[in-house]
Amino acid sequence: MVGLPKRFVRIFAYGLGIFSFLGILLVIANNKQIIEINDYLPEYLIPNFFQPPADSYIIDISVKNCFRLNSKNPACGIPSRWEGMYGAFPGSNWVKVDKDLTLGNSYLNKLYFNYKTLSHKDAMENFNRRDNLKVVTDIAMFSPSDRSIKGNKDNIPKKILDEIKSGGVFDEEALEFYSNFNVQGELYKEDSHKHKASEANKEYEKEMLAKQAEEQIAQEKENKQEEAQKDAKEQEVGEEIIEEEGEWKDEGKKEDPKKEDSSKEDPKKEDPVIAKEPSEGDSKKPSLDLELVEGSKKKRKVETDNTDLDVTYIIPTKDELEAKGWTYKSHGVWVKYESYKNKRAITGIDVLFGKEVVDPRPNWNLVKGEVKDIKSKLPARFSFRRGPKLDYKSKDFQKTLKVDKDGKFKILQVADLHFSTGFGKCRDPVPESSAKGCKADSRTLKFLEKVLSIEKPDLVVLTGDQIFGDAAPDSESALFKALNPFIKRKIPFAVTMGNHDDEGSLKRSEIMSLSANLPYSLSALGPDEVAGVGNYIVNVQGNKSKHSAILLYLLDTHKYSPNPKVNPGYDWIKESQLKFLEREYATMKPSIEAYKDKHLDMAFFHIPIPEYRNLKDQPFIGEHREGITAPKYNTGARNILGQLGVKVVSVGHDHANDYCLEDIKDKDDVNHENKMWLCYGGGSGEGGYGGYGGYVRRLRVFDLDTSKGEIKSWKRLESDPDNKIDEQILVTGGEVVNF
Template sequence: MVGLPRMYVRQLSYLGLFTVMSIILILIANKQNVIYLDDYLPVNFTPSFFQPASDIYIVDISIGNCMKLGGKSEKCGVPDDNHGALGNLYQSGGWVKIDKDLMMDNSWVKRKFFSYKKVKNEALRGRIQKPESELASEEKSKRAAIKNTKSDNGDHRVLVDIAISNPLKDSKFEGNEKLQIPEAVLKDFHSNRVFNDNDHESLVAAQAMKQKGEKTEALTVDKDKSASKKINELNIKLEQEQKEEEKSKNIKESQEKADKANTPPQKQEGDVSADFEEEVSKNVPPKNEEVVEYKEAEGAENDSGKANDKKEKRKMESSRFDLDILYTIPTKEQLNEKGWYYKSNGIWVKYGLSSNKNVITGFDILFGDDCVEPRPNWKLIKTPILDIGGVSGLEAYVTVRKGPRIDYKKKEYQPTLKINPDGKFKILQVADLHFSTGVGKCLDPVPAESKKGCKADPRTLEFLEKVLDIEKPDLVVLTGDQIFGQASPDAETSIFKALNPFIKRKIPFAVTLGNHDDEGSLIRAEVMSLSSNLPFSFASLGPEEVAGVGNYVLTVQGPKSKNPALSLYFLDSHSYSQNPKVTPGYDWLKESQLKWLEQLHNSLKKDISSYSHIHLSMGFFHIPLPEFRKLDQPYIGEQREGITAPRYNTGARSIFGRIGVSVISTGHDHCNDYCLQDVENKESSNENKMWLCYGGGSGLGGYGGYGGYIRRMRTFEIDTNNGDIKSWKRAENEPENDFDQQILVSGGNVVNF
């Protein structure tokens, strides 16, 4: 076969390189919204890395009122479709209401809602999907409205930041009493300010007036000097560079003169290193840079007047960095030029370009000054919305998502559950946290005198975080009643507080639901969905055909293989009996759950048999089984209150024993914390032993009492090398000391009591 001439090969290689570079440039242009490849290529054809920062943008916000009688309507408190930026967007966007009354039902007559206007990328480009019945004149006006949202370079203006006024803090800035511009807005407005001599003179004059007690007009002080820091650093760097150039020049000239005269070079004026050496030779510490006296070189003219002038000049140049930075308070027009606009209720928003990777793509509302935002790409604005008229202590706070939605099921946020190299795996069980919206009320704290001024959730969090730092568990299992629904008018706020300690420590956690979790603002499926869609959550809604929400299994891989060394079964124990007249009390595990449990175990058998060591299994849920009442059997721990297990027994205990579960642990009864050894078929060859354990109530927001019960948590340590399961507890009064240590399983078998 005849080869191509070298010239053609070279030209083809150039063409190939040009083509590759062109494709890369086109992809980058698509990412920056300069061009739109989706107009020419199939959907999702472009690699995700080169997709725009987001396909959904936000262009406006609103807080609207509506009468309480119509508060159930979807349009209650939402602006009209034609209202706000870009007008009516039809199928390409529109107003989205956050369905949370900002007033927390504090008014008898009205409700208030926060709404934001989201748009698709196509709407920013003028390609609004609208019904064919709309008139051409409306399309013309729409294009005009869109044109007004474009920047000079063709990009589009969308929300990129938000700030909220704090009247007590912001009004203290001189000249800011009326506008009450948030400090964050002031800092952003002055972030690109260049410090010059005119500014310096203004600051000197203003500071002199301040020292005399005179009021400076339209000026404020940047207390932490964060904005001035960048300015000063640039000035210092420039000054140092000028010094170095002058120093080098002087040394060079001195060296040339010395060479000509065949004499050693003289120390030059301003030679800091020479001054330093002279000071050291006299055994005197070098003076502060502001007051260093620069001596004339030996033999040079000793003009005291010039020296004093230079020293004074040096002092002046140094002292400029010691001035408080005083900012002029901008007008609304000046802020608008920078992209900042005032909306209402103390809220300021900033418009920027849609190509900004940190554009705002989501809003949410949380309540109470102890609220937290556990989602990593969300930012909580820690100043409440003003003039809402809600419940004191439950003010509304805005939280925003910047950039695209993150998939928390990626490995970064959901690491593989695996036994540690030493063969061990530690599980912390946290039962009955009972968090509220707001700080919550302490119920039956110990000691009793600590009830005065006691805040339930902060105190519970302090206990929980201490135990987490002591135990450093590999997995946390929450066995229900994470929130106290009756005290959770915003369940999302309560759930975030309960799960944040694990998320910020990057500890995997699993969740089951209790009877109080769905008594707040969210139904059972919503509570589990929210809990499962968070970083490091291994919770799952479970199969729809199985009764309840949150039936799932987790397997923990062996230290040197992917085979399951440990199986953890989680079930929904439901809430209250559905037929209280016939069977009062609490609900029970259903037949569909037990059948699913056996089928699930059978599907895992093959992988379990492949594990080289002893496989272990445990079960977790909220309401205890009826067998927890069999107190004529041996147990370790305390039984301080009655066992509120279901009155109807579906035989779940036997099913668990059949699939090899050796330990079950529950919550629900706060003041019981025992582990009971239950034995079935005691006199037969099919004897089955199992430990039935309580985790013990951990939250101050739930009841205590019963003889001064102290809140506690239970730890399980699994040793797969020996097939062991050990357990102990820690109490709030002395979390550093564990107690009731016991070996539950050894060699894969339940230990005889």
């Protein structure tokens, strides 16, 4: 009776161990796609880690014309369901990327990119021979620089040639290349990509080269140090080309009789002529001397290096490309087809534009090269995703905002970047002499990156006009360029909308949605019932608690007046937005009151409120160079913000104003209990106007300290980013400082 429980425990332990081992094998087999768990269990019984790597595969791509007269037809520019890989296979569909590749530059046609998808479920249920299921796993595009590759008549992208070329001294592909030479080392008189050697020559050279490779590698190891100490200038790679009498032909150098004599003394060194293209920067690499002596045939000699094959490209035939899975489609685009089992299946493709284009999304790959033969000054490029769509709102791509151990938190305000799809035109650059050759976005990014490195902010707030709509025929590309500096540095950022952001290819809600669904973005569209898009709050917690230490209110200030005859100019903050702020404050109030230090509140938006005009008899620090383009109609936003405890508001919009104004609600109140600082960020982008007496672009910083209840601010100029200007204390002890 005593042994029974022990035996039971032992059996249970063995069973558990075997079950666990089998479970691990099952997971590995499913992940390797050796088996499909979906085939054996109902979907509701399958754990998440058994789910397929993506919802669908991309099995083909196409670039197709659409006549402008027919462009309103949703099917225009989409291939028929019978076209492409596997025809009208159940579950396969063409998806059109709704972007004209010509960006409207063709009067007759539009050009659209399409990709064909096949759902994982349909593939598993309807594809009889799954081992033969091919999907798109890579994309390559031809670049103008690829034309410099010798013999590349078919415009094969360097990416493909790099994949196919020799990976070492002499591998199988290199041997295939050398089979283009006969046993005398003479090149066949055909196009390089069509060379065919006899089987006897191939076998002979494979044997000879394999033996020679071994000898050369050994000799290289023994003599590398000694040869490196010799005159490096006389050892340039690829400069020597063989003359018919076996002498060196050294471009730009004299012949070296010593080398010729030494080579004659060692007839054991044999090798065919190697046709290669020298690479830049390799002229001082140590080299090996190779010769071929075949009976009474003439001697051929070439100088090369065992690393030189890295710059030698074998131009493959169509059959060789297809054997590697590569197929040419059109417009300089190549795709690679492989089995769906290798888990490299492409599951999403996007089209972006411009020479400076970036894709900040972590699991997306921007393809080098551009679409050929399109009538557009802005090149179209592809970006693709492998695997499932990532959740950028997950903890892997989000940071909980907290003050540091000293209660401090730093905010960088970025106002009016005015980015374009292309380089962007510099407007009113300072100095004027810098206008020639000026690329607005490049110059702005350089300034922004410099300030980010200096300040290392905890949060970036962008107060509108990230995009200069008229110059952004593809708004997505412009926005990615604007937000990339923060995403790559993993700095949380919050976006508000300006009046120019939605004047490109995307609507206001689409721009805000795109901004909100990126890594490290704290942006939000806000409630549907509230006027505008982008009404939300950002909460900064205490260092050791979840109580609110700092609360930031972000609002949409819309665009132009809905009734310009009565109230010309710009739109105003609506009552629904102010009610929204009051509700958010009421929700956060218990957390605010529970914070042990001084709670601080700020507000950010694009267009200034009417109180920014109260410059007369009220103090301000900074520059007032242009008129304040606030709305004519006042909805009392300043009063509501004051009641919520906001001490500082900062906006953009008027590029050449960068002042902070101390505004007092009731001048007759001797205690000045309702004071507020109204600040401008100052225009930062070279793509937006400057002028007004040589206005230099700038960025504003807010340094908050909840232990002191203090808010400091300063600015940095593009002309001198290392030094602060107009440094001032706005709030201390939780109250606005008396100026």
